[in-house]
Amino acid sequence: MSATAELRKLRSGRSAAKQQNKAAFFFLLPWFLGLFVITVGPMATSLYLSFTDYNLLQDPSFTGLDNFSRMLSDERLHHSLQVTFTYVLVSVPLQLALALALAIFLDRGLRGLAFYRSIFYLPSLLGASVAIAVLWRTVFGADGLFNEGLGLVGIEGRGWISEPETALWTLIILNVWTFGSPMVIFLAGLRQIPASYYEAASIDGANRWRQFWSVTLPLLTPIVFFNLVLQIIHAFQSFTQAFIVSGGTGGPADSTLFYSLYLYQRGFGNFDMGYASALAWLLLLMVGAFTAINFWASKYWVFYND
Known part of the structure; x- marks a missing residue:
């Protein structure tokens, strides 16, 4: 083959590669537009607004770190942090414990497993909806279904909400x-544990409780870690439940004033969008810190078969 033919072949290959790259970029273009228009752009704008005084009606004026310094003396912010941390640190472990217990129960090979799995998954689909929040406020109201149930056994109810x-x-x-989502993930993880491990443990004299602590839980720690990170992030972002149950006030006496609800009040209630933007970035830092701590601590308790 002559040098001219080889040069033509090389140019043809380069041209074909460029055409393929253009086609790939064309198909990726909607994703890039979504990334910059829906995610990166609003985040950059929010970061800028966090250093300004902006009330949605006038142009923002740069104030430096004033919004962040205000957080140090904002008592309602401190109270919302206390409420949110209590909510996260109590509800997430209880949710994961219930999800794991039900996953172990369903893993025993029940008939109609797909039906039960679907039924138990429904709360995760509906739990963050407005309808369920309204239902919850009704159930736990002074004249709600929960108090009626207590009355049947002679216990006097109260206004729980x-x-x-x-x-x-x-x-x-x-x-x-709303344990359904982590329960399904736990169930999938349990199905990946070889039965031979339990047989070996049984031969060694381990009962079911010992098998759970020595076989099931160690091999399931990557799934526990995955669910823990996801549910902590989800819990920090909880908003709808507190907004509907309290009527948007965080009451009574700010007892349900979640951080996200307080952020909403500052931004769209008081039109203090600059301060709300600073609060949003503080939330991002807190979620990032919790996630980083979980990843750092995972090396001490998560087992990856290595």
């Missing part, structure tokens, strides 16, 4: 009730 001591706990119960 309307009293500061119990209002947050009703929302914690609601989050625990």
Whole structure:
């Protein structure tokens, strides 16, 4: 083959590669548009607004770190952090424990497993909806179904939603009730554990409880870690439940004032969008810190078969 023919072949190959790259970029273009228009653009704008005084009606004016310094003396912000941390640190472990228990129960080979799995998954689909929040407020109201059930056994009810001591706990119960998503993931993980491990443990004299602690839980730790990270992020972002149950106030006595609800109040209630943007970035930092701590601690308790 002559040098001219080889040069033509090389140019043809380069031209074909360029055409393929153009086609690939064309198909990726909608994703890039979504990334920059829906994600990167709003995040950059929010970061800029966090350093400004902006009320949605006038042009933003640059104020430096004033919004962040205001957080140090904002008592409602501190209270919302306390409420949110309580909600996350209590509801997430309870939710994962219930999801794991039900996954182990379903893993025993029940008839109609697909039906039960679908039924138990429904709360995860509906739990964050407005309809369920309205239902929850009705059930735990002074004249609600929960008090009627207590009355049948001679226990006097109370306004669970309307009293500061119990209002947050009703929302914690609601989050625990949405166990379906982690339960399905746990069930998939349990199906991947070889039966030979349990047979070997049984031969060694391990009962079911010992098998759970020595075989099931260690091999399931990557799934536990995955669910833990996802549910913590989800819990920090909870908004609808508290907004509907409290009527958007975070009451009674700010007992259900989630961080996201307080952020909403500052941005769209008080039109203090600059401060709300700073609060949003603080939320991002908190979620990132919790995630980083989980990844750092995972090396001490997550087992990856290596």
